[in-house]
Every structure is written in C-alpha cells, then in structure tokens.
Amino acid sequence: MKSVLVLFAHPKFEHSKTNKALVSKIQNREGVTFHDLYERYPDFNIDLPKEKELLKAHDVVIWHHPFYWYNCPPLMKQWIDVVLEFNWAYGPEGNALQDKKCLNVITTGGAREVYCSSGNNHYSVNEFLRPFEQTARLCGMEYLPPFAVMGTHNLSKENLDTYVDQYDELINALQEGKTFNITKECEFLNDTLLLNKKKEA
Amino acid sequence: MSGSILFNAIVLLAGAVICVPIAKKLGLSSVLGYLLAGIIIGPYVLGFIGNEGEDIMHFAEFGVVMMLFLIGLEIEPKKFWEMRKTILGMGGAQVILTMLLSYFILILLGLDWQVALTISMAISLSSTAITLQTLKEKGLMNTTYGASSFSILLFQDIIVIVMLAVIPLLAKTDNTSSVDQVTEGAHASLLDSLPIGLQALAVILSVVLVVILGRYVFVPMLRLVAKARVRELLTASSLLIVVTISFLMELVGLSPALGAFLAGVVLATSEFKHELESTLEPFKGLLLGLFFMAVGASINFIVLSTYPLTITGLLLGTILLKGIVLFIVASIFKIKLDQKLLLTVGLAQVGEFAFVLLSFAFDLRILNTEQLDMMLVVTALSMTIAPILGIINERLILPNVGTKQAEKRPVDHIAKAHKVILVGFGHFGSTVGRFLRASGVEATILDHDSNRVDLLRKMGFEVYYGDATRIDLLESAGIAEAKILICAIDNPDVSIPFAKILIKKYPHLKLMFRAKNRYDAYELLELGIEDVYRESLETSVKMAGDVLTNMGHRKYTVHRQSQKFIQYDEEMLRKLTERPKDTKEYIFKVREEIKKQEEQLEEDLKRGIIDDTRQWNSDEMRLAAKKNS
Structure with missing residues (x-):
C-alpha cells in the first residue's frame, strides 16, 4: 500500500464547510498522514528537518488548499520555499522526491464555467496551476491532474457528499497504486473513469 | 517647647x-x-x-x-x-x-x-x-x-x-x-x-x-x-x-x-x-x-x-x-x-x-x-x-578587588561599529543577550553580580562589573559611542531613576527598557522612552492563546488574534499615558493605577471581541452569488 501525505493549508479552516466535509472522511484513513499546516505552524516557522522526514516517508504528496487569488494560501507557498531545498529536492544531487506522485486538491468558490478563456477568470484551473506542475516536475515527481471541488458558493449538500466520497475514492486509488486513465481532455482527476465508475454503474 | x-x-x-x-x-x-x-x-x-x-x-x-x-x-x-x-x-x-x-x-x-x-x-x-x-x-x-x-x-x-x-x-x-x-x-x-x-x-x-x-x-x-x-x-x-x-x-x-x-x-x-x-x-x-x-x-x-x-x-x-x-x-x-x-x-x-x-x-x-x-x-x-x-x-x-570592573579584551570591529550596551544579565537580560549573540551582535554587558560576571567573561562576553547607574562605569563601558542601551533591570525603583539619568546625560542614545508591568511602562513612556517592553504582556497573551487552543480554537486564528491583541494593548498603553504631569507623585499612584485599569477595561468593552472573520470568509461572496443566480 502506498502512503499518502496530505499537506493541508487553510487559514480559516473552522469557517470552511466544504473543506471540513472533504477532510472528514480521509483524515483518519490508515496510511494517510493528514498534515494540517496552519495548525502546526501558526507562526509560519516551518520545521524543515521534520518536513523532509515526512516527505521521505511517503509515496504520494497532496497539496490540499483553497484556491485563493488563483494560488495557494501563503503558508503553503512558504512550505514550498522552505522545504524544497536545492540539492535535496532539486538540483544536481537533489533526488529525494524522485518518482513520488504529486497533485493539488483544491476548492474554488467560482464554478467550473468561469475558469476558461470565455469566463470571468480567463484561464483554466490547470493553467493557473502551472507553477505547481513545474515545481513537481523539477523535483522529479509525477504530477497528476488536480482534484477540484468547484463552485463551493452554491454547492448543494448532495453534491458535496459526492465530492467527499470521490476524494475518499481518490485516496484509495492512490494507495492501491492504480493508474489513472488520463486523456488529453481530462482536466481534473474527478473526471477520470475510475472515479466516476460508481456514478455510471 | x-x-x-x-x-x-x-x-x-x-x-x-x-x-x-x-x-x-x-x-x-x-x-x-x-x-x-x-x-x-x-x-x-x-x-x-x-x-x-x-x-x-x-x-x-x-x-x-x-x-x-x-x-x-x-x-x-x-x-x-x-x-x-x-x-x-x-x-x-x-x-x-x-x-x-x-x-x-x-x-x-x-x-x-x-x-x-x-x-x-x-x-x-x-x-x-x-x-x-x-x-x-x-x-x-x-x-x-x-x-x-x-x-x-x-x-x-x-x-x-x-x-x-x-x-x-x-x-x-x-x-x-x-x-x-x-x-x-x-x-x-x-x-x-x-x-x-x-x-x-x-x-x-x-x-x-x-x-x-x-x-x-x-x-x-x-x-x-x-x-x-x-x-x-x-x-x-x-x-x-x-x-x-x-x-x-x-x-x-x-x-x-x-x-x-x-x-x-x-x-x-x-x-x-x-x-x-x-x-x-x-x-x-x-x-x-x-x-x-x-x-x-x-x-x-x-x-x-x-x-x-x-x-x-x-x-x-x-x-x-x-x-x-x-x-x-x-x-x-x-x-x-x-x-x-x-x-x-x-x-x-x-x-x-x-x-x-x-x-x-x-x-x-x-x-x-x-x-x-x-x-x-x-x-x-x-x-x-x-x-x-x-x-x-x-x-x-x-x-x-576580585571581580574587576572591566577586563581588557580585544573588541572585534563589527561589535564596535554598532555598539549595544546591555544592563542587567538576569533571567530577562540573559535571554536578550543570548539572542543577540546568536544573531552575531555582541553586547557590552553591565551587571552587579560578580559570580555572573566571571562566568560571562569566561564565555567571552565583554562585561563590566558594578552598579550601572554610576556614570563613570557607563563611561568606561563606552556609552559615549554606543547606539543602543538595553535596560533589563528587574527593579523599577532602580531602572526608572536610571532612565532619567540617561535621558539627561545622553539624549542621543536609543533607550530600550524592560518594564515590570504596565504602570512602570506608563512612567517610562512619560519620560519619553518609546521602546518599552512589558515582561508580562506577551507571555500572558500566549497563555490565554493556549487556553483558546485547548478549547478547540484553531492555532493560526489564535495566533493572529494574539498579535492583534498585543498591538491593541500597546496602542492603548500609549493612549492612556497622556495624563497631567503633576499627578505623578506616589500618593496618587495607587488611585491612578486603579483609574487606569478602569479606563482600560472600558476600552476593552467598547472594542468587543477581536474579529477578523472577513478574511477568508466566503459568506458574503456566497450571498452575492445567490443573488445573481
């Protein structure tokens, strides 16, 4: 079974219904380390050796965060800046993260439709996530498409429950090392057949 | 008669x-x-x-x-x-x-x-x-x-x-x-x-x-x-x-x-x-x-x-x-x-x-x-x-005799260039001094405990032994070319008169003073010292914060609240400092202190609960989204 590290960054987690629900199911799964960054480092003082140790001990790294201003909250960026050291995570001798899997799990207030060239936000989520994609690539990790819960401003209870289950299934699939059937059109992991299997059946 | x-x-x-x-x-x-x-x-x-x-x-x-x-x-x-x-x-x-x-x-x-x-x-x-x-x-x-x-x-x-x-x-x-x-x-x-x-x-x-x-x-x-x-x-x-x-x-x-x-x-x-x-x-x-x-x-x-x-x-x-x-x-x-x-x-x-x-x-x-x-x-x-x-x-x-007032030792030029004098190396001062040293700043230390002075000298600090309120000792410690003087003296009966001497004799020296509590802080602020550090403030706010954390509040929220509270408390301290000069004498002090406390609690009431829910809160956006749809 592959081990999964969920790096979770939410400055106001107590106010986020969506994230509370998402986290609830996967938080205590066996083989999952749920790492609540804002709770662990309220003063942004990240424990570097500890973080490196955690990364080394896991096969899958998830950046789980709300999508603020087309980006992650500041502590997540701080984490990237501090932890992904030269000649450890990248650089000629940096191979600590080689071949690990990596992805973003994000929540956005706006619906999927506004994230496209014709929508208010002009670019797709995948385009906005390019820095993460490249970061993962530079560290030798395999970057997967994001798992996105969108339109949280208008999310119904039923839809949220579906997302919660999907997230759990996603973690399960990652743990079992299943390969995702990623097509060119596939923007989000949500869309892959694997996860939608149940719906179809 | x-x-x-x-x-x-x-x-x-x-x-x-x-x-x-x-x-x-x-x-x-x-x-x-x-x-x-x-x-x-x-x-x-x-x-x-x-x-x-x-x-x-x-x-x-x-x-x-x-x-x-x-x-x-x-x-x-x-x-x-x-x-x-x-x-x-x-x-x-x-x-x-x-x-x-x-x-x-x-x-x-x-x-x-x-x-x-x-x-x-x-x-x-x-x-x-x-x-x-x-x-x-x-x-x-x-x-x-x-x-x-x-x-x-x-x-x-x-x-x-x-x-x-x-x-x-x-x-x-x-x-x-x-x-x-x-x-x-x-x-x-x-x-x-x-x-x-x-x-x-x-x-x-x-x-x-x-x-x-x-x-x-x-x-x-x-x-x-x-x-x-x-x-x-x-x-x-x-x-x-x-x-x-x-x-x-x-x-x-x-x-x-x-x-x-x-x-x-x-x-x-x-x-x-x-x-x-x-x-x-x-x-x-x-x-x-x-x-x-x-x-x-x-x-x-x-x-x-x-x-x-x-x-x-x-x-x-x-x-x-x-x-x-x-x-x-x-x-x-x-x-x-x-x-x-x-x-x-x-x-x-x-x-x-x-x-x-x-x-x-x-x-x-x-x-x-x-x-x-x-x-x-x-x-x-x-x-x-x-x-x-x-x-x-x-x-x-x-x-x-014994512990000499000063000891000759080569002073490296960096420390000399922006000289800091640290008065008092007890529990408070030692933390200040250690942190400065850890950051590469060697303060000149003045202390009146000979045991401590000997130890510090062994550890390579530049230490002067004696009563810091004596001008001649301050002079030999090099106060004339010092930029900053840190006073970490515990006893306000010593530190406040000390502040007065310093202000009078060395008006250009930057003074940073430890205050035992808010009343000492008032006195120091009144003397015109801007950098006053109450030893009890941050620790007690930290403690209150940990209480909230233990009650299930999120640490980051508590962290922000704490910082805001400290900032607010410092502002209020400065606001309440402005008071008529003639009420400084001892007899009025107790009454003054009680009055201050009352004013302070009133300000707290007016201010209410510290609130920063607007950040990262999508309620308003959600409402707007509902209206549009």
Missing part, C-alpha cells in the same frame, strides 16, 4: 523631608540622610529634640517589626526551611566568634566578667534596620551577600531572646532592689517566673500560636474585611495583625521582630500577600525613618567630647573586630571575595538591639552610667558610620 507633640512631629518630618532628598541627591542611602537629620535636630546641634529621643526610638522600633513582617511576606515557608542551615551556621558562627573575641579583649581591658559578657553580647548584634533597608534600596536582596546578611540577622533576632533571658542571671544577686526592677522593667514577661524548661516550652508554643493565628485567624479576618470593601479597614487590619503579634511576643518575652517575621512567612502564601505589602510599606518606611532619626538624635556628644579617644578607640575596635569575624565566617562559607567584603562592611555596625540589651543591663545595675553612655554612643556612631564605610567600600575598594 519639647512638650508639644505637633511641634515634635513638625521637626521630625521637616528633618526627614529636607535631609533625605539631599542625601539621595549626593548618591547616599536614605538611611544616612535620616541619621544626619537626627543628629541635626538632636539635643547637641539644634536642640529641637531633647530627652524624648529615647521614647521616639522605642516607638519607632516598631518600624523594624514591620520591616521584618514585610520581609517574612516575601519568604515562603518552604524557602525559609531551606535557609535553616545558613541561618544556624553563619549566624551562629558570627555571634559566637564575635562574643568570644570581644569578651576576652574586654576582660584584658580589666572589666568585670559580667560587664564584659553583656557588652560582648550587645556588640555581636548588627543592625537589621540599616542593613535590610540598604539591601532593599539597592536591590541586592537576592545576591549571596543579601542572603547571607539576612541569615545572620535572622539568627541574631532569635538569639537576642536568649540574651535577654541570660542578662538577669548576670545581675549581682546581693542587690535586692535590682530584683524589683526586673519585675517592673520593660522586659519583664510572663515567663520570668517559670522554670527554664517551661520557658522553652512556652517559647515553642507561642511560635505555634503565631502560625495558627496566621492561618486560621488572620486570613479569615482579611477575607471578611476584603468583602466589606472599605479600603481603610484593610489598612487597619494589616496594622492590627502586626501590633497583635508584637504584643503577644512581648508578653511571652520574645522579640516582636521575630514574631512579625514568622507571621509574615505564614501569610506569604495567602492571597493577601500583596495587599498587606502595599498597605504596610509606607508605615514601615516612615517608622524606620523615625527610628534612624532617633538613633541620630541619641548620639551623646557630651560623652563623646569627654572621652573622645576612648570612644574612637572603642568604635574602631568594635567595627574592626566585627569586620574580621564576618570576613572569617564568610571565608568558612566560601563566599566570593567581593561579596565577602560587602558582607564584612555591611554588618560591621552595632545594631538597635544593643540599645535594648544595654539599657536592660543598666536597669539591672550590671553596667554603670558611664559604661552605658559610652556604649550607647559607640552603638549610635557605628550605625552612622556604617553606611559611610559601605560607600567607601563600594567606590574605592570593590572596583579593585
């Missing part, structure tokens, strides 16, 4: 009001100011106070009682128990050695053995009032010197009971009238008629009684009084406690000062510790002042001019002998040289108990008038000279 109480009061108060500030201005201790005031208003200079000086002294001895009560309040029973070895060891050694030496010298001088023994007992005691007052004023209570002095003085307070019991046995028994005087005398007590064994039992019982009274009578009484919410009642009950204890102790023939000390220790763990301290403090101060003035006034200059050589000889001999014994005792207990010198000089005077012992022995006709007068003069003079010797010791001898 001398009959009028009001006139006497005017003379004494005026004497104090004029002389003490002058002494302080000259950098001398207040004790010396009071003593000089006493001499000036006494019978031989201005003659305002005549023979009633002695009555005043008896009355003012109550100040010593109060002082010991207040000291007791600061010593918790556990700490007192830990001190027992030093008290018995150092105190015992000091009293026994002094008595032995002086006894043999006096016998060699041809005195009767009874007289020699009485005088040697009187000589062996030092002045609790002078020593402790000086220690407190200089903030040296917690040094080796302070603790040793205190232990010795405490032992003397205990042993004086034994001495008072022994003196009647020295009286020549063939003289019947003396026996009458014993029973009539001031120190006749209930116990005198009892056999020795029962006396000892009674002494133990009365100690137990003090403890029981403290726990089960005084504390409930104070609670009751506190509920009544009448401020002067608290003052009344504080005084009642001290007076009651003194009365009980005198009744059984124990030293009231010792009883008061015990009561203080018992009450040290009660919730009224600080209330008692703040109510009794002014009384203690005034009565002690009165006591010192009475001592000054009691110096008999006629006796002095009749036997100038004998008295000078006796005085110097006594101080020398006491000093030598103290030095030996301190050496046995392995005290460092400079602390040893402080102790030697600090306790070399003859104390107030000598007045009591000598007069008692005179009543019993052990001493004749001539001997009594001479010894009284010697005692009073030694008390006057002691503070002067202390000053000589501090200014001239100490800087050249």
